[in-house]
Amino acid sequence: MALTKSVSEIIEGDSSGLLAIHPSWERVPLAEVGCVLNGFPFDSAQFSNSEGIPLVRIRDVVSGETRTFYVGAFDSSYVVRAGDLLVGMDGDFNTARWRSADALLNQRVCKIEIDARFYVPGLLDRVLPAYLGAIHAETSSVTVKHLSSRTIEDIRLPLPPLAEQHRLAEKLDELFTELDAGVAELLAAQKKLAQYRQSLLKAAVEGALTADWRAVHPPQESGEALLARILQERRARWEARQLDKFKAQGKAPPKGWQTKYTEPLSPQTNELPALPQGWTWASLGQLLESLSSGSRDWSPYYDRGSCVFVMAQNVRAWRPDFSFRQFVDPPLGDRDRARSEVKKDDLLVTIVGANTGQVCRIDTELDSHFVCQSVALLRLVQADSSEYVNAVLNSEGHGQLQFREMNYGAGRPHLSFDQLESVRIPLPPFEEQLEIVKQVESALTATKQMESEFVHLCRQAAAQRQNILHSAFTGQLVPQDLADEPASALLARIRAERAEVEAAKKSPGRKKAAA
Incomplete structure (x- = not known):
């Protein structure tokens, strides 16, 4: 795995418009408004399918649920709660809010905690996927692409005024609620189609699909x-x-x-x-x-x-x-x-x-x-x-x-x-294998047109989503308000507080008190 460009170079070379910002905004590294916690390499010998605490693995990030449990001891700092923002650090670099009960953060999954005093969490949910997607596109790989927590921390997030952040998050939620409802219906239809295909395959490889054919075609071998x-x-x-x-x-x-x-x-x-x-x-x-x-x-x-x-x-x-x-x-x-x-x-x-x-x-x-x-x-x-x-x-x-x-x-x-x-x-028997394949291919062909239509509609929805996000990140979705605290002042407050925290860490008095 190798990131072929720095995060700053990726942002500067973006042509999608999804990494753009309005001229009145600033940028802030994610590490200055939040922290990234890497998952822990829990001992797989203590995994269970029914007992213990749920364990979030990379494949669970998008689904928001897991079927893996852990029965060993653990540090409470690795507990994930509903609403926590997770990122899969292998494969497609997916990100989503956890939607299930408390669980443990396994290796190759990280949790992002954002300081809501400076950055609206709901806005981060809309911002982050485009940046992770751009990083993914610039990550070379031989097998599976890998993402580091340092790269996530280096993402220079768009920083509108805090009041504008709230307006953006609310407007995006409003628009995406309707759009997501339509997509959910499409996905439900796709799921039913996938279930049909699985039912078809099950009937095929267990002999039910060709039962009538078999009754009148005794095998030669x-x-x-x-x-x-x-x-x-x-x-x-x-x-x-x-x-x-x-x-x-x-x-x-x-x-x-x-x-x-x-x-x-x-x-x-x-x-x-x-x-x-x-x-x-x-x-x-x-x-x-x-x-x-x-x-x-x-x-x-x-x-x-x-x-x-x-x-x-x-x-x-x-x-x-x-x-x-x-x-x-x-x-x-x-x-x-x-x-x-x-x-x-x-x-x-x-x-x-x-x-x-x-x-x-x-x-x-x-x-x-x-x-x-x-x-x-x-x-x-x-x-x-x-x-x-x-x-x-x-x-x-x-x-x-x-x-x-x-x-x-x-x-x-x-x-x-x-x-x-x-x-x-x-x-x-081989003759029946050929008949099974023939019937399966005929049935699957009939589903391909429906699948193509679903894909077309989902692509249209994805394009609409990108257009909305482009409008949001270029400052066209909600109006700017001159009464808002400027983004430059917000950035100055963020860095002043960080400087105070760093100074306190280095203070001789703090070290003596700790001793």
């Missing part, structure tokens, strides 16, 4: 027979690779070399639900030809060339999103190129960070795309099953549920290769 064939092919490909290695080294295969093959673990099925007739349970590892992630040694080659480094932010549910591209230029002979190059029908899984567990399938041929170390590349023995396995891994009741259970209690979310290989997959 059962899921159990399919699994046996896959395992046989898996071993055959391993043996072929080993023979190629021996040949490249100019060596004859040593005695007993076939015994080096590691059989993938089968899933424990005694507590798993019954499957439709002809289906069987498999582990993801049994279906994989290879499992790898990106090189850790390519940092000298970042930000150059035409090869694409596939990042965690490119991995989105179902399909990848390449609207952002990180370029990399590894040498042609680098040993990590072959194992990390992405091909059609590969599955990608984010294995580190806030989006751990997101899965997508590559449905087109890609040229010179390589996964980074935060993304696992899964290649199936039977590539034609990749879309069905994609559905299983994206299903809330199957792959996503298992990923959450694996992540539970981790200080920083992550998935190991062993965990990925252990994921349980309900495996139908």
Whole structure:
């Protein structure tokens, strides 16, 4: 992680208008009107899913609620209360007011306490996101972007007269209340659409979606027979690779070399639900030809060339999103190129960070795309099953549920290769897999138009929000009042009080009293 410009340079180079100020205003570093408290690295061994005090993790900032609890001892200074302003310091640098019961402030989340005598908290809520967004845009990263508390403290906030701050906060609340109500309706509709998609996937990977089809299409090969064939092919490909290695080294295969093959673990099925007739349970590892992630040694080659480094932010549910591209230029002979190059029908899984567990399938041929170390590349023995396995891994009741259970209690979310290989997959006959994929794609296509309309309306609302904020920060939303205490005088009061506090800290009398 590296911030490529200073905060002052970011503000000076802004072209959005959201970091602008009216000529009569001043600027003040956030550290002069507030303080930033970093979260504490609580011991993940004492996390719980039901007992103790709630724990705010980075993924909880926007939702305002958490499902993680902590049962150990803690310092009360790390308690977060409803209404406290939080900032996520990894990923998207989100900020929001905490909306739930008292909780603990975990690492990589910070709390901002503002002095309301000098800065109206409601105005800070409207100001801060634009500055964090600008900082995010100027932060380079290889995997996940990181934000420091020092950077937050260095943000030079717009400082209108205090009375004008109150007028601005009240007017913005008035305008955004109506706008937010409309957005809330759109989000509720989107949520219902997402619930429908999850219900669809659940029915698909549990056999309910194709029950009628299955009744009139007896399988030519059962899921159990399919699994046996896959395992046989898996071993055959391993043996072929080993023979190629021996040949490249100019060596004859040593005695007993076939015994080096590691059989993938089968899933424990005694507590798993019954499957439709002809289906069987498999582990993801049994279906994989290879499992790898990106090189850790390519940092000298970042930000150059035409090869694409596939990042965690490119991995989105179902399909990848390449609207952002990180370029990399590894040498042609680098040993990590072959194992990390992405091909059609590969599955990608984010294995580190806030989006751990997101899965997508590559449905087109890609040229010179390589996964980074935060993304696992899964290649199936039977590539034609990749879309069905994609559905299983994206299903809330199957792959996503298992990923959450694996992540539970981790200080920083992550998935190991062993965990990925252990994921349980309900495996139908291949013909039924194709029918499942066909029906799922048909249903999802019907929802895409609605989703596109929702996105369009949300973008319109976001644009309206930006226009309102631009008017506010350039002094056009509410009138200036000559009777207000000038911003320059307010800034002078802020700095005079800070000087007094600093002088008191250095006072010899204070040190003697403390002694």
